[in-house]
Amino acid sequence: MEEDTRDHPFAYGTAASTLAARNGSSRRLTDDEFDRYSRQMIVPGMGKEGQLRLINSRVLIIGAGGLGCPAAQYIAGAGIGTIGIVDGDVVETSNLHRQIGHATSRIGMTKVDSLITHLRGLNPLPTYISYPTHLTPQNAADIISQYDLVMDCTDNPATRYLISDMCVLLCKPLVSAASVQKSGQLIVLNCPPTAQGLVDGKYAPCYRCCFRKPPPPSSMVSCGEAGIMGPVVGMMGVAQAGEAIKILASALHIPRQVTEDVPETNLQQPTLLIYTYDLESAVGPYSFRALKMGGRRKSCFACGAGSTLTLEGVKAGNPNYEQFCSIPTSKANLPPEERITAAAYHAAKEKGELPEHILLDTREKEHFSLGSIEGAVNVPFGKLLMKAASIKRGGGSSTDLLPIESSKPDTPIFVVCRTGLDSQETVETLKELGLDNGGKRKIVDVVGGMRAWKQDVDPSFPFI
Amino acid sequence: MTPKPPKGHFNILYFASAGSYTSKNVEALPAPLPLRKLFSTLEERYQGIRASVLDHSLVTINLAYADVPDDKAPEDKDEIVIQEGDEVAIIPPVSSG
Numbered sequence: 001m002e003e004d005t006r007d008h009p010f011a012y013g014t015a016a017s018t019l020a021a022r023n024g025s026s027r028r029l030t031d032d033e034f035d036r037y038s039r040q041m042i043v044p045g046m047g048k049e050g051q052l053r054l055i056n057s058r059v060l061i062i063g064a065g066g067l068g069c070p071a072a073q074y075i076a077g078a079g080i081g082t083i084g085i086v087d088g089d090v091v092e093t094s095n096l097h098r099q100i101g102h103a104t105s106r107i108g109m110t111k112v113d114s115l116i117t118h119l120r121g122l123n124p125l126p127t128y129i130s131y132p133t134h135l136t137p138q139n140a141a142d143i144i145s146q147y148d149l150v151m152d153c154t155d156n157p158a159t160r161y162l163i164s165d166m167c168v169l170l171c172k173p174l175v176s177a178a179s180v181q182k183s184g185q186l187i188v189l190n191c192p193p194t195a196q197g198l199v200d201g202k203y204a205p206c207y208r209c210c211f212r213k214p215p216p217p218s219s220m221v222s223c224g225e226a227g228i229m230g231p232v233v234g235m236m237g238v239a240q241a242g243e244a245i246k247i248l249a250s251a252l253h254i255p256r257q258v259t260e261d262v263p264e265t266n267l268q269q270p271t272l273l274i275y276t277y278d279l280e281s282a283v284g285p286y287s288f289r290a291l292k293m294g295g296r297r298k299s300c301f302a303c304g305a306g307s308t309l310t311l312e313g314v315k316a317g318n319p320n321y322e323q324f325c326s327i328p329t330s331k332a333n334l335p336p337e338e339r340i341t342a343a344a345y346h347a348a349k350e351k352g353e354l355p356e357h358i359l360l361d362t363r364e365k366e367h368f369s370l371g372s373i374e375g376a377v378n379v380p381f382g383k384l385l386m387k388a389a390s391i392k393r394g395g396g397s398s399t400d401l402l403p404i405e406s407s408k409p410d411t412p413i414f415v416v417c418r419t420g421l422d423s424q425e426t427v428e429t430l431k432e433l434g435l436d437n438g439g440k441r442k443i444v445d446v447v448g449g450m451r452a453w454k455q456d457v458d459p460s461f462p463f464i
Numbered sequence: 465m466t467p468k469p470p471k472g473h474f475n476i477l478y479f480a481s482a483g484s485y486t487s488k489n490v491e492a493l494p495a496p497l498p499l500r501k502l503f504s505t506l507e508e509r510y511q512g513i514r515a516s517v518l519d520h521s522l523v524t525i526n527l528a529y530a531d532v533p534d535d536k537a538p539e540d541k542d543e544i545v546i547q548e549g550d551e552v553a554i555i556p557p558v559s560s561g
Contacts, residue, residue, distance in 0.1 A: 067561040155561045180560040183480050211521040211557040215481065230500075233561065272522075274479060274555065276490075291553070292528040382484055389511035 027052070033125065037079050050249035051079065057059060057248045058082040060144060062135055063153030064111040066228060067090075067177050067392030071099030071151055072243075074456055076119040078245050082127045083119070084147060087111040088134035089119045098230035117135050135159055137314045137321065140166045150252045152176040153237065156215040158321040162314070168196050168303045169311050171255040176207060178234040179275075181226045184236035186273040187293065188243050190303070193225060193255045199298045199305050206269055206321035208299040209304075214325040227366070231278045239273065269293065334424055339445045342452040345414065357412040358402060362422050363450065371462040373416065373453065377403045381422040398433035409437050416453070423427040423449060466490050466551070474550040477496040482517050486510050495548040499525070500533040502546065506554075521556040 020159040029048065033055070041051050054356050060451070064087035075083055089412045091102045091114050101113075106114040112130040119128060131143060135154070144150055144166045152174060153162050160176070167174040175189035178182065187210065194203040247253050269292045276287040301319075302309050309319070340348075348354045361372050362381040372378070384401060391398055402413070413430065423445045430436070430443050448455075454463040469475045474491040483489050486509075497505060502523070507514045523530050529543060546552055 063561055065561055155559065157557070157559045160559060178561055180480070180558050185555075185558050210522060211520065215520045215556060215559075216516060229561065236561075272555070276479065276489075289527065289553070290522045291555070293529060294529045294531070297511050367516040370547070383487070385509075386485075386487065394509065 014286045045262040058147045060147035061150050061151045062086045062241045064115045066098040066233035067153035067237040069099045070234045071241040074241035076123045084129040085112050086131040150174050158325040162321050165302045168206050173253045175240050177240040179233040179236045182277045184275040185238050192252050199296050203296040205296050206303045208302045209300045339447050341447045346457045360415045362417040374440040410441045412442040414444050419451045420449040477553040479555045485517050486542050491538045497546045499544040500535045504535050521554050524553045
């Protein structure tokens, strides 16, 4: 084992509760506990000892949404003694198809309070601690240091990197899941927790070891934009709770001392579970893939040798998570004559002042199918870019991008998208392909997209 | 199940945004292919995929993580080569929840 003479922040991992959990306190179970947990206690490998470890454990669930709701239900049901929940949002109607710990009667309530209401009904025995706030670099250490294990149920890359870094610095195991549209991922990180800087191949990786760079913001889609199937995210949240219970019941969450011999069971390779749910093939096989991941990466920014990440640094804004996750992309900068507001477009059309034109709507076809401006033609942005790329490589004519009936080379083109970003890029792309015919054809962006249309023109428009 | 790749090919699976970018879940590519040439091979087929998807994705070969070397690195007799019949996967991070 590699010698490392640096100070390790074990102080955070040796709270009284952790020691009790390690030893599995030997108290009697109450009658209620005995009844309530009997069916899981008789499962081989759990027993009274495992149950007492759960009762003595403290779990932090960050995010009370599609992952956090199902995860929290099983964490509470299993009898984890102290459950902290962090979320700064309030319950909305569009959450309820998947965020099953909330209720129609609690729309408008903070998600944290709503979920705890639900969990108390399920199991009143645990202590519930609510943090009705977003996790930030400033509050993260104070909150996370109070717990034995962290569950990342959040919805954005910046928070994911922050949580992983804090778990490395505070020596906490991290059960991380994510899900969007039709696929989900689950991975157990930093477990058993090992001090920052120890790298000799057999230590568990952190989030940065697996995903070194965040995806560019333009390629990131949220559940609000791309959609999400309830059972897909639910499956990942439930699996997340399963992993957390396993870790706590077998005391794998205890930070490892440098000198300790590592039991064989701890050395299993970390696994990334991928779930793909194919809406198009209802009778196909279930697609779960378990991928073997590597260990801790020597050069990892957070946990690797020579890492400069510190608690003080994070609190002071170093690294800058927001900046790290929002690398600027080439935003089109169109002149005013190539832009028109949704309201102005509508007014001109109503007065008959608009010449014959093509209106391209670049939203995904599911969005388009819910409603569109009269006469709009759907060319989804992703497909348009692909086609544009192949035309640039010499495959086909640029007019293939346009609907067939509009063959006149000076018919103006208006482009509208969901919120007004893709449409600007589309205008740029069409110009690059020469579709403006040297300025003879006007190509115009509808500012603010269909969101602006709903806001300024038609409040009844079904915008998602 | 994914169909077996034809002779002289390997299967490549595209997850999450890799699937949206290529409009495919799976395809067969000619084998053998040195792993360090994987990204440039895909960039040729799907212009822009490197910056949008590949640079932040992880890659597995036959269900195990593989470290993709820099494609400008010189040829190395010990380098990983994707073989006929292998299953390669491109796995971008997913963030939502």
